[in-house]
Amino acid sequence: MKVLQIFGVVLVCLISGLKGYTQTDLKKPNIILIYIDDLGYGDIGINGAVGVKTPNIDALAKNGLNFTDAHCAAATCTPSRYSLLTGSYAFRNNAAILEGDAPLIIDTTRYTLPDMLKNAGYTTGVVGKWHLGLGDGNTNWNQRVSPGPAEVGFDYSFLIPATGDRVPTVFIENQYVVNLDPQDPIEVSYGKAIENAYPTGREHPELLKQYADNYHLGAVTNGISRIGYMKGGSSALWVDEQTPYVLTNTAKRFIEKNQDHPFFLYYSFHDIHQPRIANVNFIEASSMGPRGDVIAQMDWCVGEIEKKLRELDLLENTLIIFTSDNGPILDDGYVDYARELVGDHKPGGPYKGSKYSVFEAGTRVPTILSWPGVIKPGISDALLSQVDLYASLANLLAEKNPGKKAPDSENHIDAWLGKTQKGREFLLEEAYAFGLRKNNWKYIQPKENATVPGWITQKYVDPGFSTHPQLYNLETDPGETTNLAEDFPQVVIEMEDKLNTIFKKPRL
Structure with missing residues (x-):
């Protein structure tokens, strides 16, 4: 019996070794x-x-x-x-x-x-x-x-x-x-106000610990005005x-x-x-x-x-x-x-x-x-x-x-788990536009309408909108300052094709 137990332990270790994992992983x-x-x-x-x-x-x-x-x-x-x-x-x-x-x-x-x-x-x-x-x-x-x-x-x-x-x-x-x-x-509402609800930051700014923008001037609880109305x-x-x-x-x-x-x-x-x-x-x-x-x-x-x-x-x-x-x-x-x-x-x-x-x-x-x-x-x-x-x-x-x-x-x-440095070939980045990574290449798909909404502008955010393709080499340009799309048209085509495969639609 003891021999069989030892054999079993050895077999498990061998199998785990073949898979690249230790016995702790099991x-x-x-x-x-x-x-x-x-x-x-x-x-x-x-x-x-x-x-x-x-x-x-x-x-x-x-x-x-x-x-x-x-x-x-x-x-x-x-x-x-x-x-x-x-x-x-x-x-x-x-x-x-x-x-x-x-x-x-x-x-x-x-x-x-x-x-x-x-x-x-x-x-x-x-x-x-x-x-x-x-x-x-x-x-x-x-x-x-x-x-x-x-x-x-x-x-x-x-x-x-x-x-x-x-x-x-x-x-x-x-x-x-x-x-x-x-x-x-x-009672909660994100439309019209509620009768006898908590006061709002818009009407009672004196209640606030922190002032807020217009979007956050709803119900005040714990001295903070929130989005929406509550009772x-x-x-x-x-x-x-x-x-x-x-x-x-x-x-x-x-x-x-x-x-x-x-x-x-x-x-x-x-x-x-x-x-x-x-x-x-x-x-x-x-x-x-x-x-x-x-x-x-x-x-x-x-x-x-x-x-x-x-x-x-x-x-x-x-x-x-x-x-x-x-x-x-x-x-x-x-x-x-x-x-x-x-x-x-x-x-x-x-x-x-x-x-x-x-x-x-x-x-x-x-x-x-x-x-x-x-x-x-x-x-x-x-x-x-x-x-x-x-x-x-x-x-x-x-x-x-x-x-x-x-x-x-x-x-x-x-x-x-750190057993390899090889990850994804392509990686999608979703925002209010779409980006795609391959190695150090970063592609940003153009938008038909690149107008930045006012609510984004108020947050001092650059969403990355453009009517033109954007391509960056993050190895030499991590700050995405130099658009290389015109210099590497084949990379742009490859990235756009991959995005459209992800979206399940053909490249136009």
């Missing part, structure tokens, strides 16, 4: 996806941040793999989150930034990333910002809100329903509003300054509760999205005002998650994926002087663009993977997209290839 890792909001490539210390320190994230990078060319799927939040969870490009479902009362944008018949992980034996949870819609379009916030996370693969959920700057400003746990008094029901639910309203603690403690409880079997935690931060309201413990933690302070606050929260894993002796068997939903933005609705106080700090690092922009910083985001004993510490230049996490994790767990279930997701698990 045990299903816990998976924690830490998804920061509006964090730019250059907003962390390891990537050159100035004026704010991120020691916990830097340590994660030092002990893991720091990616220099990894991308979210789109330059705005809802589209990126949709692609992340479905393995499908957002344009295929016309996914766009949703209001707080929008219906669930993910088809409940679709097989999602959490569905795949559940099928692989994982308990799945989401904590934090959702912004994928809830309900069916006629949402009653005073009962179970459905459909929601449970209908798309999550066993547990604790949500900010949309964003911090949109009503309703309440937490929702397992699709019920937390601490709701039935005698004080919630009721006073016992359930969140306090912005406490949000990072509420979310992080909830995430830690999920980890502790599920420590004895594989779990997947999608921890979707509110920071560093506006309104940027730092807890008193982090005020003046940076030299950049509120935006820098909430970066420091966010870093502390990341450290708390790793600390909990260490306490429970789970760190060695946990794959941590740290990244962002889109590029950075300084002015995005509230007056917190981020643009005036940025100093020498470069939120997008050496890259041009921002949130809402098709230029490189719109989707090239900080990305770190850590799995002690499996991922060798270092730096990777592999070209990767978050849309590929679906197929890559499925391959890691020996689940069936998602195929049509995740039509745009490619398996690049070897690149994610």
Whole structure:
């Protein structure tokens, strides 16, 4: 019997060696996806941040793999989150930034990333910002809100329903509003005003902690004016300054509760999205005002998650994926002087663009993977997209290839784990225009109408619109300053042909 056992161990080791994985890989890792909001490539210390320190994230990078060319799927939040969870490009479902009362944008018949992980034996949870819609379009916030996370693969959920700057400003746990008094029901509107609703920032600016643009002068809760109108639910309203603690403690409880079997935690931060309201413990933690302070606050929260894993002796068997939903933005609705106080700090690092922009910083985001004993510490230049996490994790767990279930997701698990520097051949960048990467080439498809909407102009964003093709060599021109389209017409044709293949239409 002992001989047979020894033979079995040797056989397993040989098989795993042939596959390129160690015996440690054979045990299903816990998976924690830490998804920061509006964090730019250059907003962390390891990537050159100035004026704010991120020691916990830097340590994660030092002990893991720091990616220099990894991308979210789109330059705005809802589209990126949709692609992340479905393995499908957002344009295929016309996914766009949703209001707080929008219906669930993910088809409940679709097989999602959490569905795949559940099928692989994982308990799945989401904590934090959702912004994928809830309900069916006629949402009653005073009962179970459905459909929601449970209908798309999550066993547990604790949500900010949309964003911090949109009503309703309440937490929702397992699709019920937390601490709701039935005698004080919630009513939400994104159209006409509600009678006897919360005062608005437009009519009562004296109530505001932070002034806002015209779009954000709706209901005032906790001294912050939001988008939309709201009535009721006073016992359930969140306090912005406490949000990072509420979310992080909830995430830690999920980890502790599920420590004895594989779990997947999608921890979707509110920071560093506006309104940027730092807890008193982090005020003046940076030299950049509120935006820098909430970066420091966010870093502390990341450290708390790793600390909990260490306490429970789970760190060695946990794959941590740290990244962002889109590029950075300084002015995005509230007056917190981020643009005036940025100093020498470069939120997008050496890259041009921002949130809402098709230029490189719109989707090239900080990305770190850590799995002690499996991922060798270092730096990777592999070209990767978050849309590929679906197929890559499925391959890691020996689940069936998602195929049509995740039509745009490619398996690049070897690149994610640092076993190769080879990633995608082509990578789509979605914004309000379309970009395409191949190696160091960056192509931006021309727009028939290149007029920049006023709401984008007000945010000091260059979206990258042009009626002419744009082609850049990022190796020599990371700032996308010199258009080489006329010098390399064959590259333009190749890139346009590939884009049209993705769009499923012939090149005209």
